[in-house]
Amino acid sequence: MLASTVIVTTLWCFCLLHPTSGQDCPSRQEIQGSLKQVQKLLSAHEASYLQSLRNLKKKINLLQSNVGKQTTRAINSTCPKLDVPINGRKLGKSHSVGHEVHFLCDPGYELVGSESRVCQESLTWSGQQTTCRDINECASSPCLNGGTCVDEVNQFSCICAKGWSGATCQSPVPTFFVTITNTSAATSPATAAASTLPAATTGPFVRPSRCTIVQGTTHCTCEPGYTISGRDSNTCTDIDECELFHNGQAGRLCLHACVNTPGGYRCSCPVGYNVTRDGRSCKDIDECATRQNNCTKDQMCINTYGGFQCVRVDCPKIPNATYVKTSPMRCERNPCPVDNKACSQTPNSFSYHYLAVVSNLSAPRVMFRVSALRPMGDTLRFSLLGGRQARRHFTVQRSDRVTGQLMLVSPVQGPATLEAEVEMSELERRVQLGRYITKVTMFVSQYEF
Numbered sequence: 001m002l003a004s005t006v007i008v009t010t011l012w013c014f015c016l017l018h019p020t021s022g023q024d025c026p027s028r029q030e031i032q033g034s035l036k037q038v039q040k041l042l043s044a045h046e047a048s049y050l051q052s053l054r055n056l057k058k059k060i061n062l063l064q065s066n067v068g069k070q071t072t073r074a075i076n077s078t079c080p081k082l083d084v085p086i087n088g089r090k091l092g093k094s095h096s097v098g099h100e101v102h103f104l105c106d107p108g109y110e111l112v113g114s115e116s117r118v119c120q121e122s123l124t125w126s127g128q129q130t131t132c133r134d135i136n137e138c139a140s141s142p143c144l145n146g147g148t149c150v151d152e153v154n155q156f157s158c159i160c161a162k163g164w165s166g167a168t169c170q171s172p173v174p175t176f177f178v179t180i181t182n183t184s185a186a187t188s189p190a191t192a193a194a195s196t197l198p199a200a201t202t203g204p205f206v207r208p209s210r211c212t213i214v215q216g217t218t219h220c221t222c223e224p225g226y227t228i229s230g231r232d233s234n235t236c237t238d239i240d241e242c243e244l245f246h247n248g249q250a251g252r253l254c255l256h257a258c259v260n261t262p263g264g265y266r267c268s269c270p271v272g273y274n275v276t277r278d279g280r281s282c283k284d285i286d287e288c289a290t291r292q293n294n295c296t297k298d299q300m301c302i303n304t305y306g307g308f309q310c311v312r313v314d315c316p317k318i319p320n321a322t323y324v325k326t327s328p329m330r331c332e333r334n335p336c337p338v339d340n341k342a343c344s345q346t347p348n349s350f351s352y353h354y355l356a357v358v359s360n361l362s363a364p365r366v367m368f369r370v371s372a373l374r375p376m377g378d379t380l381r382f383s384l385l386g387g388r389q390a391r392r393h394f395t396v397q398r399s400d401r402v403t404g405q406l407m408l409v410s411p412v413q414g415p416a417t418l419e420a421e422v423e424m425s426e427l428e429r430r431v432q433l434g435r436y437i438t439k440v441t442m443f444v445s446q447y448e449f
């Protein structure tokens with residue numbers, strides 16, 4: 001098409017430029033006729049050109065939309081993995097388009113964000129990220145009078161400012177500041193202190209107050225830990241913090257015992273324990289490490305919670321067999337005379353173990369394991385020996401092919417000493433190869449710390 005346009009144009013120009021040349025130029029009418037024909041040709045070409053362009057465009061669009069659809073289908077039709085919120089749960093595992101997951105929070109936690117989220121066509125999750133927030137019971141500032149709120153799961157507690165008590169520090173029992181109207185007793189701080197000095201002779205738990213007069217009104221204050229007592233605004237008496245925090249909040253001040261002191265308090269621990277650095281709880285003193293024990297040379301010192309035990313391992317006396325100590329905690333049978341069946345059926349060894357535990361340990365729990373080092377037979381059996389006392393507190397279970405474990409099955413209240421014997425017997429084709437006894441002694445303390 002472009003070629004024919006060029007030819008026509010050339011022909012036309014040539015004749016315009018050289019009207020007097022010797023060549024026979026076609027007449028005007030002839031030119032116009034052929035031009036019309038060329039024009040017709042051109043518009044036909046143009047039409048078909050535009051038509052094929054349109055077709056091409058259509059095809060490209062179709063291709064594009066197909067490709068778009070295919071990419072969405074080909075790339076994962078799942079949304080990104082959603083994490084399980086800490087202190088909560090996620091219900092629903094499917095992450096594909098259209099599926100929903102739900103979230104729950106553990107008791108004491110509140111859900112923040114979306115409770116349910118849907119995996120959308122865009123492969124993103126609807127809603128907001130879900131978290132479980134500890135319900136802040138302190139948010140409403142429940143502790144009054146300067147008390148400090150301590151948020152705990154599902155509850156709160158108040159640590160009251162000195163001089164306030166009660167669950168929310170609402171009780172103004174001990175008052176540091178007392179307003180007394182129009183009294184003649186107090187004049188100025190200096191004289192007030194001086195005038196009340198005689199009253200302060202009753203001991204360190206009573207101190208003089210400090211009073212000031214403001215616009216005819218007397219304000220008397222006490223040192224920290226003291227409060228104005230009764231009607232007499234001139235004297236301050238010690239606040240018994242131990243008594244004050246005893247009701248309902250026992251243990252909050254001290255793990256064991258509280259001792260009231262002038263203007264304060266301190267915690268004390270039972271014998272065998274020392275107050276910890278924070279002053280509130282108790283830690284066991286290791287008498288065995290600190291030579292605070294009186295165990296003799298042939299005894300072993302076993303540190304227990306709140307004390308110590310001196311133990312001595314003596315090998316058992318059993319008919320038909322003799323035992324010798326092979327280590328401080330182990331006795332082994334001397335070789336049996338040939339053909340002495342009674343001897344060969346006695347235990348091959350006794351081992352002794354001592355455990356120190358605190359009172360009221362939660363149960364069930366594994367207390368001790370007995371494991372065979374190099375078993376020779378085809379079978380190992382583990383069993384619990386000992387009387388009814390042992391059976392009431394313990395069982396023996398197998399934990400793997402060569403290991404048995406002594407389990408505490410019920411909490412024990414101390415102070416107590418429990419004994420249990422675990423027997424391991426080795427067999428080969430049902431014939432006993434040997435018996436090994438492990439004696440476990442458990443010293444249970446009086447306290448849970």
Ligand SMILES: *[C@@H]1O[C@H](CO)[C@@H](O)[C@H](O)[C@H]1NC(C)=O
Nearest residue numbers: 074075076077078079080123
């Ligand atoms: C598609 O899913 C697979 C696992 O199912 C993942 O490894 C891959 O990264 C995902 N691809 C895209 C583009 O999301």
Ligand SMILES: *[C@@H]1O[C@H](CO)[C@@H](O)[C@H](O)[C@H]1NC(C)=O
Nearest residue numbers: 180181182183184215216217
């Ligand atoms: C203080 O008490 C006296 C008499 O006891 C009285 O005359 C005076 O008005 C009182 N002052 C005030 C501020 O209440």
Ligand SMILES: *[C@@H]1O[C@H](CO)[C@@H](O)[C@H](O)[C@H]1NC(C)=O
Nearest residue numbers: 273274275276277285286290
């Ligand atoms: C107990 O603690 C006090 C002070 O922390 C320390 O002086 C003392 O030696 C401790 N007693 C024992 C037996 O550890």
Ligand SMILES: *[C@@H]1O[C@H](CO)[C@@H](O)[C@H](O)[C@H]1NC(C)=O
Nearest residue numbers: 292293294295296297299310
């Ligand atoms: C060790 O001392 C305790 C008292 O602290 C006493 O009861 C016990 O008999 C003493 N033991 C020995 C072996 O001296």
Ligand SMILES: *[C@@H]1O[C@H](CO)[C@@H](O)[C@H](O)[C@H]1NC(C)=O
Nearest residue numbers: 319320321339340341342343
């Ligand atoms: C084992 O000991 C008992 C009691 O001491 C004795 O009567 C018995 O004869 C002994 N058996 C053997 C095989 O030595």
Ligand SMILES: *[C@@H]1O[C@H](CO)[C@@H](O)[C@H](O)[C@H]1NC(C)=O
Nearest residue numbers: 359360361362411413414448
């Ligand atoms: C023993 O522990 C349980 C749970 O820890 C507790 O509820 C119980 O009061 C404790 N018993 C004693 C006697 O302290």
